[in-house]
Amino acid sequence: MAGLKKAPAQAQASPKIATGIQGFDELSQGGLPRQRISLLKGGPGSGKTVFALQTLVNAVRDRQEAGVFVAFEESARQIVANAIGFDWGLAAVPKHKLFFMDAQLSPEVVQSGEFDLSGMLAMLKAKMGEIGARWIVFDGLDVLLTLLRDPAAEMREIYRIRDWLAVNQVEAAIITAKVDGAGADFVNYGFMEFMVDCVVRFERRLDCGVALHRIQITKYRGSDFAAGEYPVSFGSGGMIVDAPERTEIQQVASAERVSAGFERLDTMLGGGLFRGSSTLITGVPGTSKTTLAGKFAEAACQRGERTLFVSFDESAERIALNLTSVSIQLKPHLKSGLLKMYSGRTESISAEDHLLKLKALIREHRPQCLVIDPLSAIAKSGGLQAARAVANRFIYMAKDEKITVLVTAINDGAEPEGEATDLQISMIADTWIHLSYLIRNGERNRALTIIKSRGTWHSNQVRELILSDAGPMLADVYTAGGEVLMGTLRWEKEEEEKAKAVQRRSEFDLKHGALELAEADTRARIKDLEQGLQRQRLELATYSSGNEARIVSSSDREKELRRIRSADLTTLETADSLGPPARSGALNGAGKSGQKLKVEARNDS
Amino acid sequence: MTPENGRSSKARPPAGPPTTSMVVLCLYVVDQAPNSVQAVANLEAICQRHLKGKFKLEIIDVIEFPQHALDNGVIVTPCLAKLSPSPTARIIGNLSDTDKVMRALGIPAASGP
Structure with a gap:
């Protein structure tokens, strides 16, 4: 098993062949087994045919391999018409690459006795040789096999197919077959499942009125596979299998911020x-x-x-x-x-x-x-x-x-x-x-x-x-x-805040103005006082110099008088006693400060 | 196996509506396949017995003429096709159920042994 898994990826040696169905190749770790038979089983409408056809179309389109599709259940025309809904470009696939064989028995066909598939396989061999097909799909094989009404005969025909595939070295063979919901299979699936190398189960069930599609690989000889049941959906590209997410969370955290x-x-x-x-x-x-x-x-x-x-x-x-x-x-x-x-x-x-x-x-x-x-x-x-x-x-x-x-x-x-x-x-x-x-x-x-x-x-x-x-x-x-x-x-609240702000502003403006006025007033007063001071200083200076001159001139006059009136002392005394009161009267007129200044001036002199 | 044409045998006109034209049959087989071998034998017996001188049978080996078989919508072998007169019919299997084959071919049931 391990040997198979680790087989080198040479095209020839690879044991698996990709289906190209998104998700399935992951589940099966590479696709369907090469040169083996894969059985797709499931109820009606579970997606077997789509899976088979999509795989075939992918092989034809992506790898230029040719294939034959044998349709037992529906006419080839119906199948092609159904597939037109998918964007596979089926119409563009050349006839010599993909051949549909109508293997649907018309209801008018009468059965009398046993038949076998040897003629069909002979025709298929011829056709496959003609177009070089490496793939073959038997879609709805059960429809034909049930006509045999004999489990032994069914088994014999399945063996016939297996041997035929082995002899003709078909790259991959897909057989689809129905099982009904109750599990009562039309064909002996126990035997068929034993014979094939890969079994994929399809299921369509209703959950609260909505159809859910499921896929499960139930057997894969010689290979590991994801064994669970996985959701399937059908989009314009065909079938998509929702393969399991990684168990480990491997996300790179980004510190970048976006708005x-x-x-x-x-x-x-x-x-x-x-x-x-x-x-x-x-x-x-x-x-x-x-x-x-x-x-x-x-x-x-x-x-x-x-x-x-x-x-x-x-x-x-x-x-x-x-x-x-x-x-x-x-x-x-x-x-x-x-x-x-x-x-x-x-x-x-x-x-x-x-x-x-x-x-x-x-x-x-x-x-x-x-x-x-x-x-x-x-x-x-x-x-x-x-x-x-x-x-x-x-x-x-x-x-x-x-x-x-x-x-x-x-x-x-x-x-x-x-x-x-x-x-x-x-x-x-x-x-x-x-x-x-x-x-x-x-x-x-x-x-x-x-x-x-x-x-x-x-x-x-x-x-x-x-x-x-x-x-x-x-x-x-x-x-x-x-x-x-x-x-x-x-x-x-916003309006209130706005009003408050306006009010605060005007209050401020008012106070600011008042303070400015007060300041200006004070400045004016200071200026006034300074001017007064200047004036008084000048006045004082003027007064002081005037007084000096008077003092000097009066003493000179006394000397002069004494000199002139040296004989008459009484007269001189009277005149002398008159001097001081006249002087003090002049001092009184200058006021208190004047008196003080006068004292200083006298001391200076 | 080579196609065999209108073997006639003892005259014994079939009961019912007169057959004015030949019954044209084509049997697709795989040479040596047991069911095919049986089918050839069963068909020959029926024809000899009920269609003496009034049938034309062609036996085609699918292995030899696969394209011919494909073109004629053969799916499994053995497969018998009644090509004329109308209505056409198609029978699969080794033709072991004689009554069924005769009904399908439009041959009235034999009135006696």
């Missing part, structure tokens, strides 16, 4: 979302989840990043149009091809089909940013359990692809605190933004809360989300009595 849509929200998130992270926006209908999602998408496109916007049950056109009312312009990005919008229907499609469709879209568009609005739509039809698993797988897948993903989810819970979503994605989302209505004073206002944001600081405040023709914005926060004010209350 969540607008600046204030980024601020609340501590700088934006981490690239490659997942964000969940929850809220009841009408809380503008789509608007935030649209803003995120627009911001991504403005950064020049490829973006995929997936919506459900609402046309992409309508969403783009609606978003223009809040100034979110997606159309230019749609035109440039940067943005791809896809709108899916949720009715009658299982969650797994949605997942596979999304995978296909991601492969096709290669987005860096992805929006799904709402992800909860996938749980609309079909089982919730499956939808949960799908939602989780989807987010992990997006992370593996390093896509920054933003999903919205509607929570229909009656209680406003019911923030947990049915899908339980809140557990694996990195950032969880919750939108709600706050009803107070007869108003409904949108509130935004960041419930969690892994690995980053984030605001713990409830903020009001306002939608205007300028786009979504988060209002300034006013708290009163422990609550954030919103709507009219906020507006009133």
Whole structure:
């Protein structure tokens, strides 16, 4: 076994031959066994024929190998017509590469006695030799074998096919056969399964009214394989098997931040979302989840990043149009091809089909940013359990692809605190933004809360989300009595704050003016006093010099008088006694300070 | 095996509507395959017994003429095709159920042994 698995990848030596069916080659670790028979079994409509034909077409188209398709159940024309719905380009496949043999017995054919496949195999051998076919598909072999009505004969014919394949060295042979739901097989499958080297079981079952397709490899001789049951879906490219995700989470964490849509929200998130992270926006209908999602998408496109916007049950056109009312312009990005919008229907499609469709879209568009609005739509039809698993797988897948993903989810819970979503994605989302209505004073206002944001600081405040023709914005926060004010209350508070500011301003202006006036007044007074001082100094100086002159002249006069009147002393005495009172009277006129100054002046002299 | 044509035998006109034209038959076989060998024997017996002088039988070996068989919509062997008169018919198997073969070929059941 190990030897087979480790066989070198030489084209000849490889024990397996790829089917080209996405997911199946991973499950089977390389495809179907080379030069062996593979049995595909399952109920009607379980996808056996599509698998077989798709494998054959892939071989013809991708590897230029030729093949023969033997159709026992439907006419070749029907099969080709059915396959036209897939974009395999079947019509373009040349006839000499892919031959359909109509092996459907017409109802008019009468059976009388036993028949065998030797003639058919002879014809096939001739045809295969003619076109160089290396592949053969027997589709619906059970239909023919049951006509034998004899288990021994059936076994004999199966042996005949096996021997024929061995002798003719067919590269790969696929036999499809029906089993009914109850397990009562038409053909002896126990024997058939023993004989073939690979058995793949297909199943189609209903889960809550939605068809689920499953595939399981039940036997693979000489090889390891993923033994579980895996979802299958059918898209335009044909069958896709949802191979298991890696068990180990191997995501590269990025510290790079990308905008969540607008600046204030980024601020609340501590700088934006981490690239490659997942964000969940929850809220009841009408809380503008789509608007935030649209803003995120627009911001991504403005950064020049490829973006995929997936919506459900609402046309992409309508969403783009609606978003223009809040100034979110997606159309230019749609035109440039940067943005791809896809709108899916949720009715009658299982969650797994949605997942596979999304995978296909991601492969096709290669987005860096992805929006799904709402992800909860996938749980609309079909089982919730499956939808949960799908939602989780989807987010992990997006992370593996390093896509920054933003999903919205509607929570229909009656209680406003019911923030947990049915899908339980809140557990694996990195950032969880919750939108709600706050009803107070007869108003409904949108509130935004960041419930969690892994690995980053984030605001713990409830903020009001306002939608205007300028786009979504988060209002300034006013708290009163422990609550954030919103709507009219906020507006009133804002107005009040504005009025207060105006009042404060005018009060200030007034006081400022008064103080300026007072200052000017004081300055004027100081100037006045200084002028007075100057004047007095001048006056004093003038007075002092005048007094000196008087003192000198009076003593000179006395001497002169004495000299003249040396004989008459009495007269002299009278005149002398008159002098001092006249002098003191002059001093009194100069006032107190004058007297003091005069004293000093006298001392100086 | 070479195609054998209209072997006639003892005159014994079939009961029922007169057959104005020949019954043209073509049997596809695989030489040596047991079912094919049986089919040839069974058919010859039926023809000898019920279509004396009124049939034309061609036996074709699919291994020798695969394309011919493919073109004529042969799926399994042995396969008997009634080409004319109308309505045409097709019978698969070793033709062991004589009544069934006769009904399919439009030969009225024999009135006696």
